[in-house]
Amino acid sequence: MSLALRVTLSFVLFALTIVAESAQAQTLPRRSQLGAGVAASEGGVTVTAIAPDSAAERAGLSSGDLIQRVGAATIATPADFVAGVRAARPGRATPFAIIRDGAPTTLDVTLIEAPRENAPGIQTVYGAVEVAGALRRTLVTAPNGGANRRRPAVLIVQGIGCYSIDDSTPVSQMYARLAHDLTRAGIVVMRIDKSGMGDSQGPACNTVDFDMELAGYAAALQALRADRRVDPDQVFVFGHSIGSIGAPLLAAGQPVAGVIAAQGAGVTWMEYSLINIRRQLELGGASPADVDAALIVTASCSNRILLNGEPVQQVIAQTPECANLVPMPMSQAYMRQLTDINIAGIWGAFTAPTLLIYGESDYATNRADHERLAAIVNAVNPGGAQVILLPGVDHYLAQAETQAASMERLAAGNQFGTYAPQFSAAVSAWICARASCRP
Structure with a gap:
């Protein structure tokens, strides 16, 4: 097993997909909710999951549908999709232009307002x-x-x-x-x-x-x-x-x-990162030599990304191990300020x-x-x-x-x-x- 696969590198690194949200005006309105997960695809985004009893399910969206437009917005990436849904208002029908089984069609999707928290007492x-x-x-x-x-x-x-x-x-x-x-x-x-x-x-x-x-x-x-x-x-x-x-x-x-x-x-932060990698590799059963090898690479990657400010993708292209050994859960500017x-x-x-x-x-x-x-x-x-x-x-x-x-x-x-x-x-x-x- 490679060193990259053996490193967990957890510090509450949450990456959750937001599929529908809307917030405008001085009195911040409740966002809309679609209830669908999507992934990047050529020519749009592909639906990967549909939540039960959701606006997506009621409108007839299905896993595998390729979404190309939401309202007037052309969809090329998941970010475009989020922006398109953000622009839609709950309670109004919004046309979704999709490709299903190779054939184009349009579905009218009426988004709903996201539910509010309701705890007893x-x-x-x-x-x-x-x-x-x-x-x-x-x-x-x-x-x-x-x-x-x-x-x-x-x-x-x-x-x-x-x-x-x-x-x-x-x-x-x-x-x-x-x-x-x-x-x-x-x-x-x-x-x-x-x-x-x-x-x-x-x-x-x-x-x-x-x-x-x-x-x-x-x-x-x-x-x-x-x-x-x-x-x-x-x-x-x-x-x-x-x-x-x-x-x-x-x-x-x-x-x-x-x-x-x-x-x-x-x-x-630099010390924390090195200590954290060592702890998790050792808990995962890595050999002492593999642990030290990972730390050597991590120190070099971290110095380039977090201290010198070299572009992240440039560093990863030159040293692929950096992608796994120096997690970037936020922007490079965020992580450099933290450092x-x-x-x-x-x-x-x-x-x-x-x-x-x-x-x-x-x-x-x-x-x-x-x-x-x-x-x-x-x-x-x-x-x-x-x-x-x-x-x-x-x-x-x-x-x-x-x-x-x-x-x-x-x-x-x-x-x-x-x-x-x-x-x-x-x-x-x-x-x-x-x-x-x-x-």
Whole structure:
């Protein structure tokens, strides 16, 4: 087996297909929903999957159909398809020009509005914040009742990659489960979609840099602190995975009551990447010589792409192994900004109470990094940081007996597994020990 095939390189790298969305105007409307997956093909896009009881199924779209036009838009790529569907309004028939079994035909497709989140005992409010002239979708969950009561609140800063926190996909449900558990404990929780994802306006997510992504979270935090249901003195920031880098940056820029970071990196990105590759290769059974060989190539590739800024495709063309050893889940600009961040510097720049959570079945990060971050915070604010270890919890906040078991589940196609409720319990207990939580 080649080194390229043996490297997993996971740090919550989510790549989920968005098949239909629409977001325009100052009052951010709900996106439309088609319910079809597509793949690139010559002369258009080919339908690969149809969701049951969807607009696509009701209109008669079938797997294998070649879509060439949506409304007035010519479709040459999946991106064209997404843009064409984005331009269609729910509730109105839109003509889809297709080729089926070699014969051209037209189907009138009436898209529907995407369903809204509806959890028992919880209010979910769909809002928006403005970032660089574009609106981003926010979801705020609050306990039912106590309309005049100001509550503690949490902003969730999620992992790296382009995906929506407002749909039925596993990554969305992971953050929804955390938000709902915290809300049932008496905490208001805000999530925000990334640029161009879900209902959000703005540039395509995979073109945005780290600073622009962080600006979205900063706008969300400001809005959360101003929410009439929220006590502005009891607002916390929770960062998961790459969010563990964004959370302390937000805390250094706005007053917060505390920071919670989980399953994150505690060293510079280049160091993290090398350590992560070594760990995962060793867990996967690679020989010591193969591990070291992979790290040598990785160091060279990373230096060229992340430090020197050589075009990614040029580097991959010259050294194909780089494609597997240096993952690019976001734009090169994003990853280069991430590489330049002084981790110790940002964690030493605020004095808010801090909780570091490490699920011990996480194969993508390690315990030592979380302990290092706690030591950095405690050096500035003695006793300000605490580390909690959660056995049986992995990087995806799911149940897994060991790191190897989590990797095996991913290899079997079940990346997100079964959510670990003890994770929510740890977060809510820490917040409620410092704030007035009343379900």
